[in-house]
Amino acid sequence: ELKVEQNPLFLSMQEGKNYTIYCNYSTTSDRLYWYRQDPGKSLESLFVLLSNGAVKQEGRLMASLDTKARLSTLHITAAVHDLSATYFCAVERNNNDMRFGAGTRLTVKP
Amino acid sequence: GAVVSQHPSRVICKSGTSVKIECRSLDFQATTMFWYRQFPKQSLMLMATSNEGSKATYEQGVEKDKFLINHASLTLSTLTVTSAHPEDSSFYICSALSGWTGNTIYFGEGSWLTVV
Numbered sequence: 001e002l003k004v005e006q007n008p009l010f011l012s013m014q015e016g017k018n019y020t021i022y023c024n025y026s027t028t029s030d031r032l033y034w035y036r037q038d039p040g041k042s043l044e045s046l047f048v049l050l051s052n053g054a055v056k057q058e059g060r061l062m063a064s065l066d067t068k069a070r071l072s073t074l075h076i077t078a079a080v081h082d083l084s085a086t087y088f089c090a091v092e093r094n095n096n097d098m099r100f101g102a103g104t105r106l107t108v109k110p
Numbered sequence: 111g112a113v114v115s116q117h118p119s120r121v122i123c124k125s126g127t128s129v130k131i132e133c134r135s136l137d138f139q140a141t142t143m144f145w146y147r148q149f150p151k152q153s154l155m156l157m158a159t160s161n162e163g164s165k166a167t168y169e170q171g172v173e174k175d176k177f178l179i180n181h182a183s184l185t186l187s188t189l190t191v192t193s194a195h196p197e198d199s200s201f202y203i204c205s206a207l208s209g210w211t212g213n214t215i216y217f218g219e220g221s222w223l224t225v226v
Contacts, residue, residue: 042220100153
């Protein structure tokens with residue numbers, strides 16, 4: 001069964017610092033997703049990674065995928081308070097449903 | 111862009127009653143929709159896969175007689191929580207698969223259910 005492990009689960013950062021969130025998964029998959037969730041809200045799609053070596057960047061966030069290592073990373077550059085949220089990685093299974101990681105609750109402090 | 115709408119966004123019901131949550135794809139047809147449940151401060155867990163015109167496929171441990179799913183059209187799936195109990199209080203999120211945009215998955219805004 002597909003398992004998705006995300007770490008860290010909690011991350012407290014100072015503004016301006018960099019950090020990386022990791023997402024490991026147990027079986028091969030075609031697609032890996034990163035989502036942001038604000039309290040009380042649904043998911044906001046950040047990135048879809050489709051192939052080995054894929055790298056996508058949007059603002060201060062950059063996601064990468066290594067399908068051989070079954071690892072994706074979400075790198076945060078020069079964090080700002082507005083990035084405070086919970087970040088989920090999710091792996092799409094063959095039947096298009098998703099297995100989610102446990103989530104990383106990010107707090108960016110001034 | 112494609113939008114998936116859920117209704118209601120928040121609902122409070124009494125224990126023992128049933129409540130229906132709708133998931134609509136607004137500008138595309140979705141032969142497949144998914145229902146997830148998220149308890150506070152936890153991740154999303156897949157409950158069931160809803161296929162238009164056929165029975166839903168439930169994940170292990172999800173009671174199909176309690177969580178009734180109907181996908182009667184290509185734009186609408188409904189989740190009915192029957193005989194609701196306080197432990198059913200949760201955030202329910204649906205997603206819909208759009209074949210028009212390369213099998214892209216879109217999530218709804220979610221529905222907060224509180225059972226009192």
